[in-house]
Amino acid sequence: MICRICDSTKLEPVVNLGEQPWCNNFLKKEDVGKEPFYPLRVLFCHDCHTSQLDSTVKKEIMFGDHTYLSGTTKSLSEHFRNIANEVDAKFFANTRQKSVLDIGSNDGTQLKHFQALGYEVLGVESSKTTARIANDAGVPTLHAFFNQKTMSDIGKKFDIFNASGVFFHLEELHSVCEAIKQGLKQDGVFVVQFLYMKSIMENLAFDQIYHEHLLYYSLETIEVLLNRHGFSMFDAYLASIHGGSIIGYITHKGNREPSEQLLAMREDERVSGCNTIEAYREFDLRIQRMRQENLVYLNDAKAAGKRVFGFGAPVKGNTMLNYFGVGPDLIECLVEKNELRRGLYSPGMHIPLLIEDEVTELPDIYYVLAWNFKKEILANNQGLIDKGVEFYFPVNPKVSA
Numbered sequence: 001m002i003c004r005i006c007d008s009t010k011l012e013p014v015v016n017l018g019e020q021p022w023c024n025n026f027l028k029k030e031d032v033g034k035e036p037f038y039p040l041r042v043l044f045c046h047d048c049h050t051s052q053l054d055s056t057v058k059k060e061i062m063f064g065d066h067t068y069l070s071g072t073t074k075s076l077s078e079h080f081r082n083i084a085n086e087v088d089a090k091f092f093a094n095t096r097q098k099s100v101l102d103i104g105s106n107d108g109t110q111l112k113h114f115q116a117l118g119y120e121v122l123g124v125e126s127s128k129t130t131a132r133i134a135n136d137a138g139v140p141t142l143h144a145f146f147n148q149k150t151m152s153d154i155g156k157k158f159d160i161f162n163a164s165g166v167f168f169h170l171e172e173l174h175s176v177c178e179a180i181k182q183g184l185k186q187d188g189v190f191v192v193q194f195l196y197m198k199s200i201m202e203n204l205a206f207d208q209i210y211h212e213h214l215l216y217y218s219l220e221t222i223e224v225l226l227n228r229h230g231f232s233m234f235d236a237y238l239a240s241i242h243g244g245s246i247i248g249y250i251t252h253k254g255n256r257e258p259s260e261q262l263l264a265m266r267e268d269e270r271v272s273g274c275n276t277i278e279a280y281r282e283f284d285l286r287i288q289r290m291r292q293e294n295l296v297y298l299n300d301a302k303a304a305g306k307r308v309f310g311f312g313a314p315v316k317g318n319t320m321l322n323y324f325g326v327g328p329d330l331i332e333c334l335v336e337k338n339e340l341r342r343g344l345y346s347p348g349m350h351i352p353l354l355i356e357d358e359v360t361e362l363p364d365i366y367y368v369l370a371w372n373f374k375k376e377i378l379a380n381n382q383g384l385i386d387k388g389v390e391f392y393f394p395v396n397p398k399v400s401a
């Protein structure tokens, strides 16, 4: 195994979450127990400091037809609108004809906000179902994996590239970077949104580790990748989405100087020590402790005769459930909004999913797997809280949507 970013062979295992199923593989009843398992292990690169998985589930399996829809979450859609408004106001307010390409455009939620600002938009989405949903909603979307071949086929240049929550999925990382370089206008801006490893550590949000996330970036480590392909980041900030994500602005090398804000964040990151092997070793110990504490909590609830339902069935929840070994004996069901998941079971632990309209009884405890929407969830469920339902957050993010 060589480092996915810098090709070094100096990789050391730091977090081992055991054998896990692909976490987006929610199962039909007849498929329960037949799902394959893969190692879920994080390695640390001693040369470039990027943490990464050592096993790759084929992208055709993971992204050929997944059921995640970004449009189902209100705060995510608002976040995407803010991004579009901000990028436009900062860089393209005076540009007449402007265009944007979104990599991994999902159901078109991000691009709709650009359309509203007068942009010519193009989505590239690998999931057939979500690409169709986007096209039906009037967002031109190519059903394909984004790489150099796809970019050549598209055959034009764009003012903006957006890659939100996909830049750590990509198996063809270097090809994708080259394709962006090829398709981004000389004065164009590439907006990258990624989970911030520093926040993952601070929040102890180890459930963000799953097979779709091949890489875990900090500013330091993503800049290694970008520099390698002739890009440089010139501004960035931390957004509350997913418990702490970086929104980074990137352009061709030599175009712009780094902002004061970016310089301050780099310094903050250096001081935190999050890019060191010691930080990863401590992270690993804290994860193991968290497992013990959560098992005590759930077993005590069971012993006291309390009914526990999961709140949300995010893919990351499966990392946690599988690593903790929590099944239907401790959490009866996972309550979910996404209609595409009706009647399905969670991979690995086989907890049944219930769509909100199927829930007829109240639990004593909602165990919140979708913890990154803590604020939204608490605000929307005040009625249940008043009735005495406890909302337990296994992860308590410093910032939340």
Ligand SMILES: [Zn+2]
Residues within 6 Å of the ligand: 003, 004, 005, 006, 007, 008, 045, 046, 047, 048, 049, 050
């Ligand atoms: Zn490396």
